[in-house]
Amino acid sequence: MTTKKPASRDNVTAAAADATPSLTAVAAFLDANPDFFLERPELLAAMTAPGAARSGNVFDLQHFKLQRAQAESDKLMASQRYLIDTARANQTVVNQVHMAALGIINADSFETMIQVVTTDWAVFLDIDAVTLCIENSDIEVPPSYAANIRRVPSGLVDQQMGENHDIRIDEGIIGDEQVFGAAAPLVRSQALVRLKISSATPVGLLALGSRKEDGFQISQGTETLSFLVQVLEATVRRWLHLPT
Secondary structure, X not given: OOOOOOOOHHHHHHHHHHHOOXXXXXXXXHHHOOOHXXXXXXXXXXXXXXXXXXXXXXXXHHHHHHHHHHHHHHHHHHHXXXXXXXXXXXXXXXXXXXXXXXXXXXXXXXXXXXXXXXXXXXXXXXXXXXXXXXXXXXXXXXXXXXXXXXXXXXXXXXXXXXXXXXXXXXXXXXOOHHHHHHHHHHOOEEEEEEEOOOXXXXXXXXXXEEXXXXXXXXXXXXXXXXXXXXXXXXXXXXXXXXXX
8 A cells, every 4th residue: 555645835836836827828818808807897906006116118008908997897887787777767667657557547437537647647657747638629528527638729739749740759848838738837848649549539639748858858768658648549439439
C-alpha cells in the first residue's frame, strides 16, 4: 500500500496559479464578448478603478472604457425600469376601463347608465370631464336623461374628428365649449371618440377631458378607448332596442 504525501502549500499555490486565466486569455475573452459587462453589471462595481500612478494614456483609455461600460449599464437599467413602469401604467388603465365598462353593464336602467357615463366615468378613469354629445336631428331626447346629453349642431362631429377618423387625442389644448360645456376651461388634454350607435340614431361623440396637459397623450394607444366605446354603443342599443 502506497501512502501519498500531502501536497505542500507551495504546490497548492502553484496549482491555483496555473488555473487562473492569463491576462491574454482574459483580454481575448472580453474581445470576443463585448457585452459581458452589460450582462453582468454587478462586476463593474467590484472592479478596481485605475490609479493615478498609471501613465496618462493607459489611465485615460481604461477610465474611458470603464465609464462607457458603466453608462451603457445605467442606460440598460433605466430602460428596464421604464418598461416596468409602462407595464404597470398600462395595467392601471386596463383596470380603469374595465371598471367603467362594468359600471354601464350593471346599470339597472337606461337613465342610470347615462348618469354613470357622464358622472361616474370621470372617477373611474381619473379624469375631469366626460360628456355625451348627440348631433341635432328630428329624434327627440326624452327629458328624463336629456340633462346628461349635450345636443350639438349637425356636422360638429365630423368637424371635430375629420370624416375618416373615429378617435382623436390632443394634449396641451383648451377644451371646446361646444363639446365640454362649462367644463371646457378645465380641459388641457382630451380624447374624442365617435359614437356610431345605430343606423337609426344621429351620430354622437364621447368626449373625455383632463386638466393635465399629458392626461391624454398623442402617443398613447387607443385600443382601450375603442373597447370602451364599443361596450357603450352595444349597451345603448340593448336598452333602446335599436338595430346596429
